[in-house]
Amino acid sequence: MRSAIILGGGMVGVGAAVHLRQRGWMVTLVDRREPGRETSYGNAGMIQAEAVRPYPMPRDLSSLLNIATGRTNDVRYSFSSLHRHVEPLLRYWWHSAPKRHRDAIAAWARLIAYATPEHDVLIREAHADNLIRRAGYRAVFREAAALDHAIKEAEADRREFGVNFRVLSGSELTKAEPILRNDLPGAIHWLDTWTVSDPGALVTAYAELFERLGGQIVLGDAQSLQQTATGWSVNTDNGRIDAANAVVTLGPWSPDLLHKFGYRIPLVRKRGYHMHYTGGATLDLPLVDKGQGYAMGPMVKGIRITTGAELTGPDALATPVQLASAEASARELIDLGKRAEPEPWFGTRPCTPDMVPVLGRAPRHPGLWMNFGHGHQGFTLGPATGRLLAEMMNGETPSIDPTPYRPERF
Template structure:
């Protein structure tokens, strides 16, 4: 149980002795910290910034229970040619990033082959199917129900061809995995969202996912719950993590923190720290952008809408209508490029009567990805007292609570509700 109480020295420096240090206060780290704290561990959650203000803040705000198929790399020649031209809205790349990214992108392409992708989906589906239930536990305990919409979301189609292909796959997903959906025609979709300005051939209504009206506020509610349970939040540098006796030490603004175990939940920054500790994990980044808008004549956006054939999403958030982009392949921590969002905005203004921008600059975040599309969850192969929880790509918010519960169970001797072997870092030979 506890290795020691939280305590302060009489001198200027403050030391905290704990059971676990969780490094990274995005949604995955926050949920992990809660699950450990509620199981009797004394946890210190460390981040360089305010919790929940990196990638966990800027996303589509969906808990995507239907997302049993992770985003595969395109293999159709026409799609590849379009991406290569680097003018599409759904996927762009920084030319300067290609030399370093090329080996990882080739692995991503390789794993997207049908025979390998089928096994990846089989591993991935049970994890994402637990996403709503695991979040529901925390949302109720945190008193954050007012942030939740339970109306699902809509994948909208402009052409009958794209609609029919997607309908067939949605029908298959419902049969195989039980993800409930409604396949609706264009006139019904026009009644559901009467202010959309283009003809629609139809839509898939994914019924079971939950929408979060302000992901940053959900992170705040979860942090408040963590503190209520006795957890400690500290500002510090995760890269300072080092062994200390049989445990770990990290530097914070308040002073050093020591604990018997540590968990790395640093999202896209996990690669730097894991390399420092002797791991060579194939992590890369997909960046994304968002902007909030008002509406013309106060016309409301009623639901989350993905303009499927174009590659952007509109979400009715508390701060306005949030437009989120697809993926940008670029180096971590390099300046953002507004081109992708500007291109999406031009198309979105033809789709829905967006009003003024509500922020001076687009928000940008980085998604941590692996070439086999599965997160890394579980014990670090070379350290018995180090744990990993990162690599969730487009589903960080979705899988935050599920990952936190699995790590909480595994680290406290409970049998995890899912087999962690498919998500082990050992699959990469590290």
């Protein structure tokens, strides 16, 4: 029987594990914690069918100055740790040029097309429909000019990619979300995105499906991965485990492990924060406050605010700046209530400089595979890239051309 060790128990790792197990592989999923406790736990809880354009780095001087001087809440940075980010940020800036960004959009949109269909299969098989709402989310705007610009971009996406949306006037938005203040110019209601009331619980449900299919989940140290005469081994709480194949799905920690095998894969590591709030208003659907750089949505634990990107050191302490700004902005829109936790959660998004995942066979090590670098959309794309990886590993014709994602491009 063909065998694989999957290193990393987030949405990406669990998605790959399920797809391989469905193909009859003997699969062991290894992580230092239970599945879904890291980056997959802390996101905004959306399976984003409309996210056909990966986020480019701003290239106009005005936007860059706003970031540099701290006048935007989308991106914050720690000056003392900026040296860690210079090289991947320069690559990111280069790939964000219009023509190269178009190439990234083409590769990205092919994956996004599989996002909700692949989740749909797993949701049904994992009996997790109670966590899902298929009603979209609303992007709200505080300035009429910003709304008009966003509508033009949305119309272009509808023509090119078939995404569905509805424009809401200010009065229609107030009727849809009566708890919002009533002087906003309007919103875009993205209709095809699904929302999740507990992202960590959805990963757990998929992991339990994997176990029902006969897969094994163990706690272990991914950094102990070693090449052997017959494949790969890793040390776990259950002892050493061997398999013919190993798959690195460790998100932002993936390059650190691969470095010891001679691979140098750059990542822009973007930290994000969240906090839950209770005792205030109740949202109907998640809202993205486009001008203020945060999202908020109804979750099991209350309304969750999720921030933009912070560039800092991997071991840096939490900084409250972005969350405090997002919280203050949210309180301008709704009665948010009080914080439900003493400290914010934070985690790191693994973003490749060319904005598409690293997916495929390691070029110099037989049986070593990679699947990481999904940026802000690992939760959305985990089942889709898991399927593509499983097809490649199983010798099937891939459902889409995997060339844009190949690891050797770095």
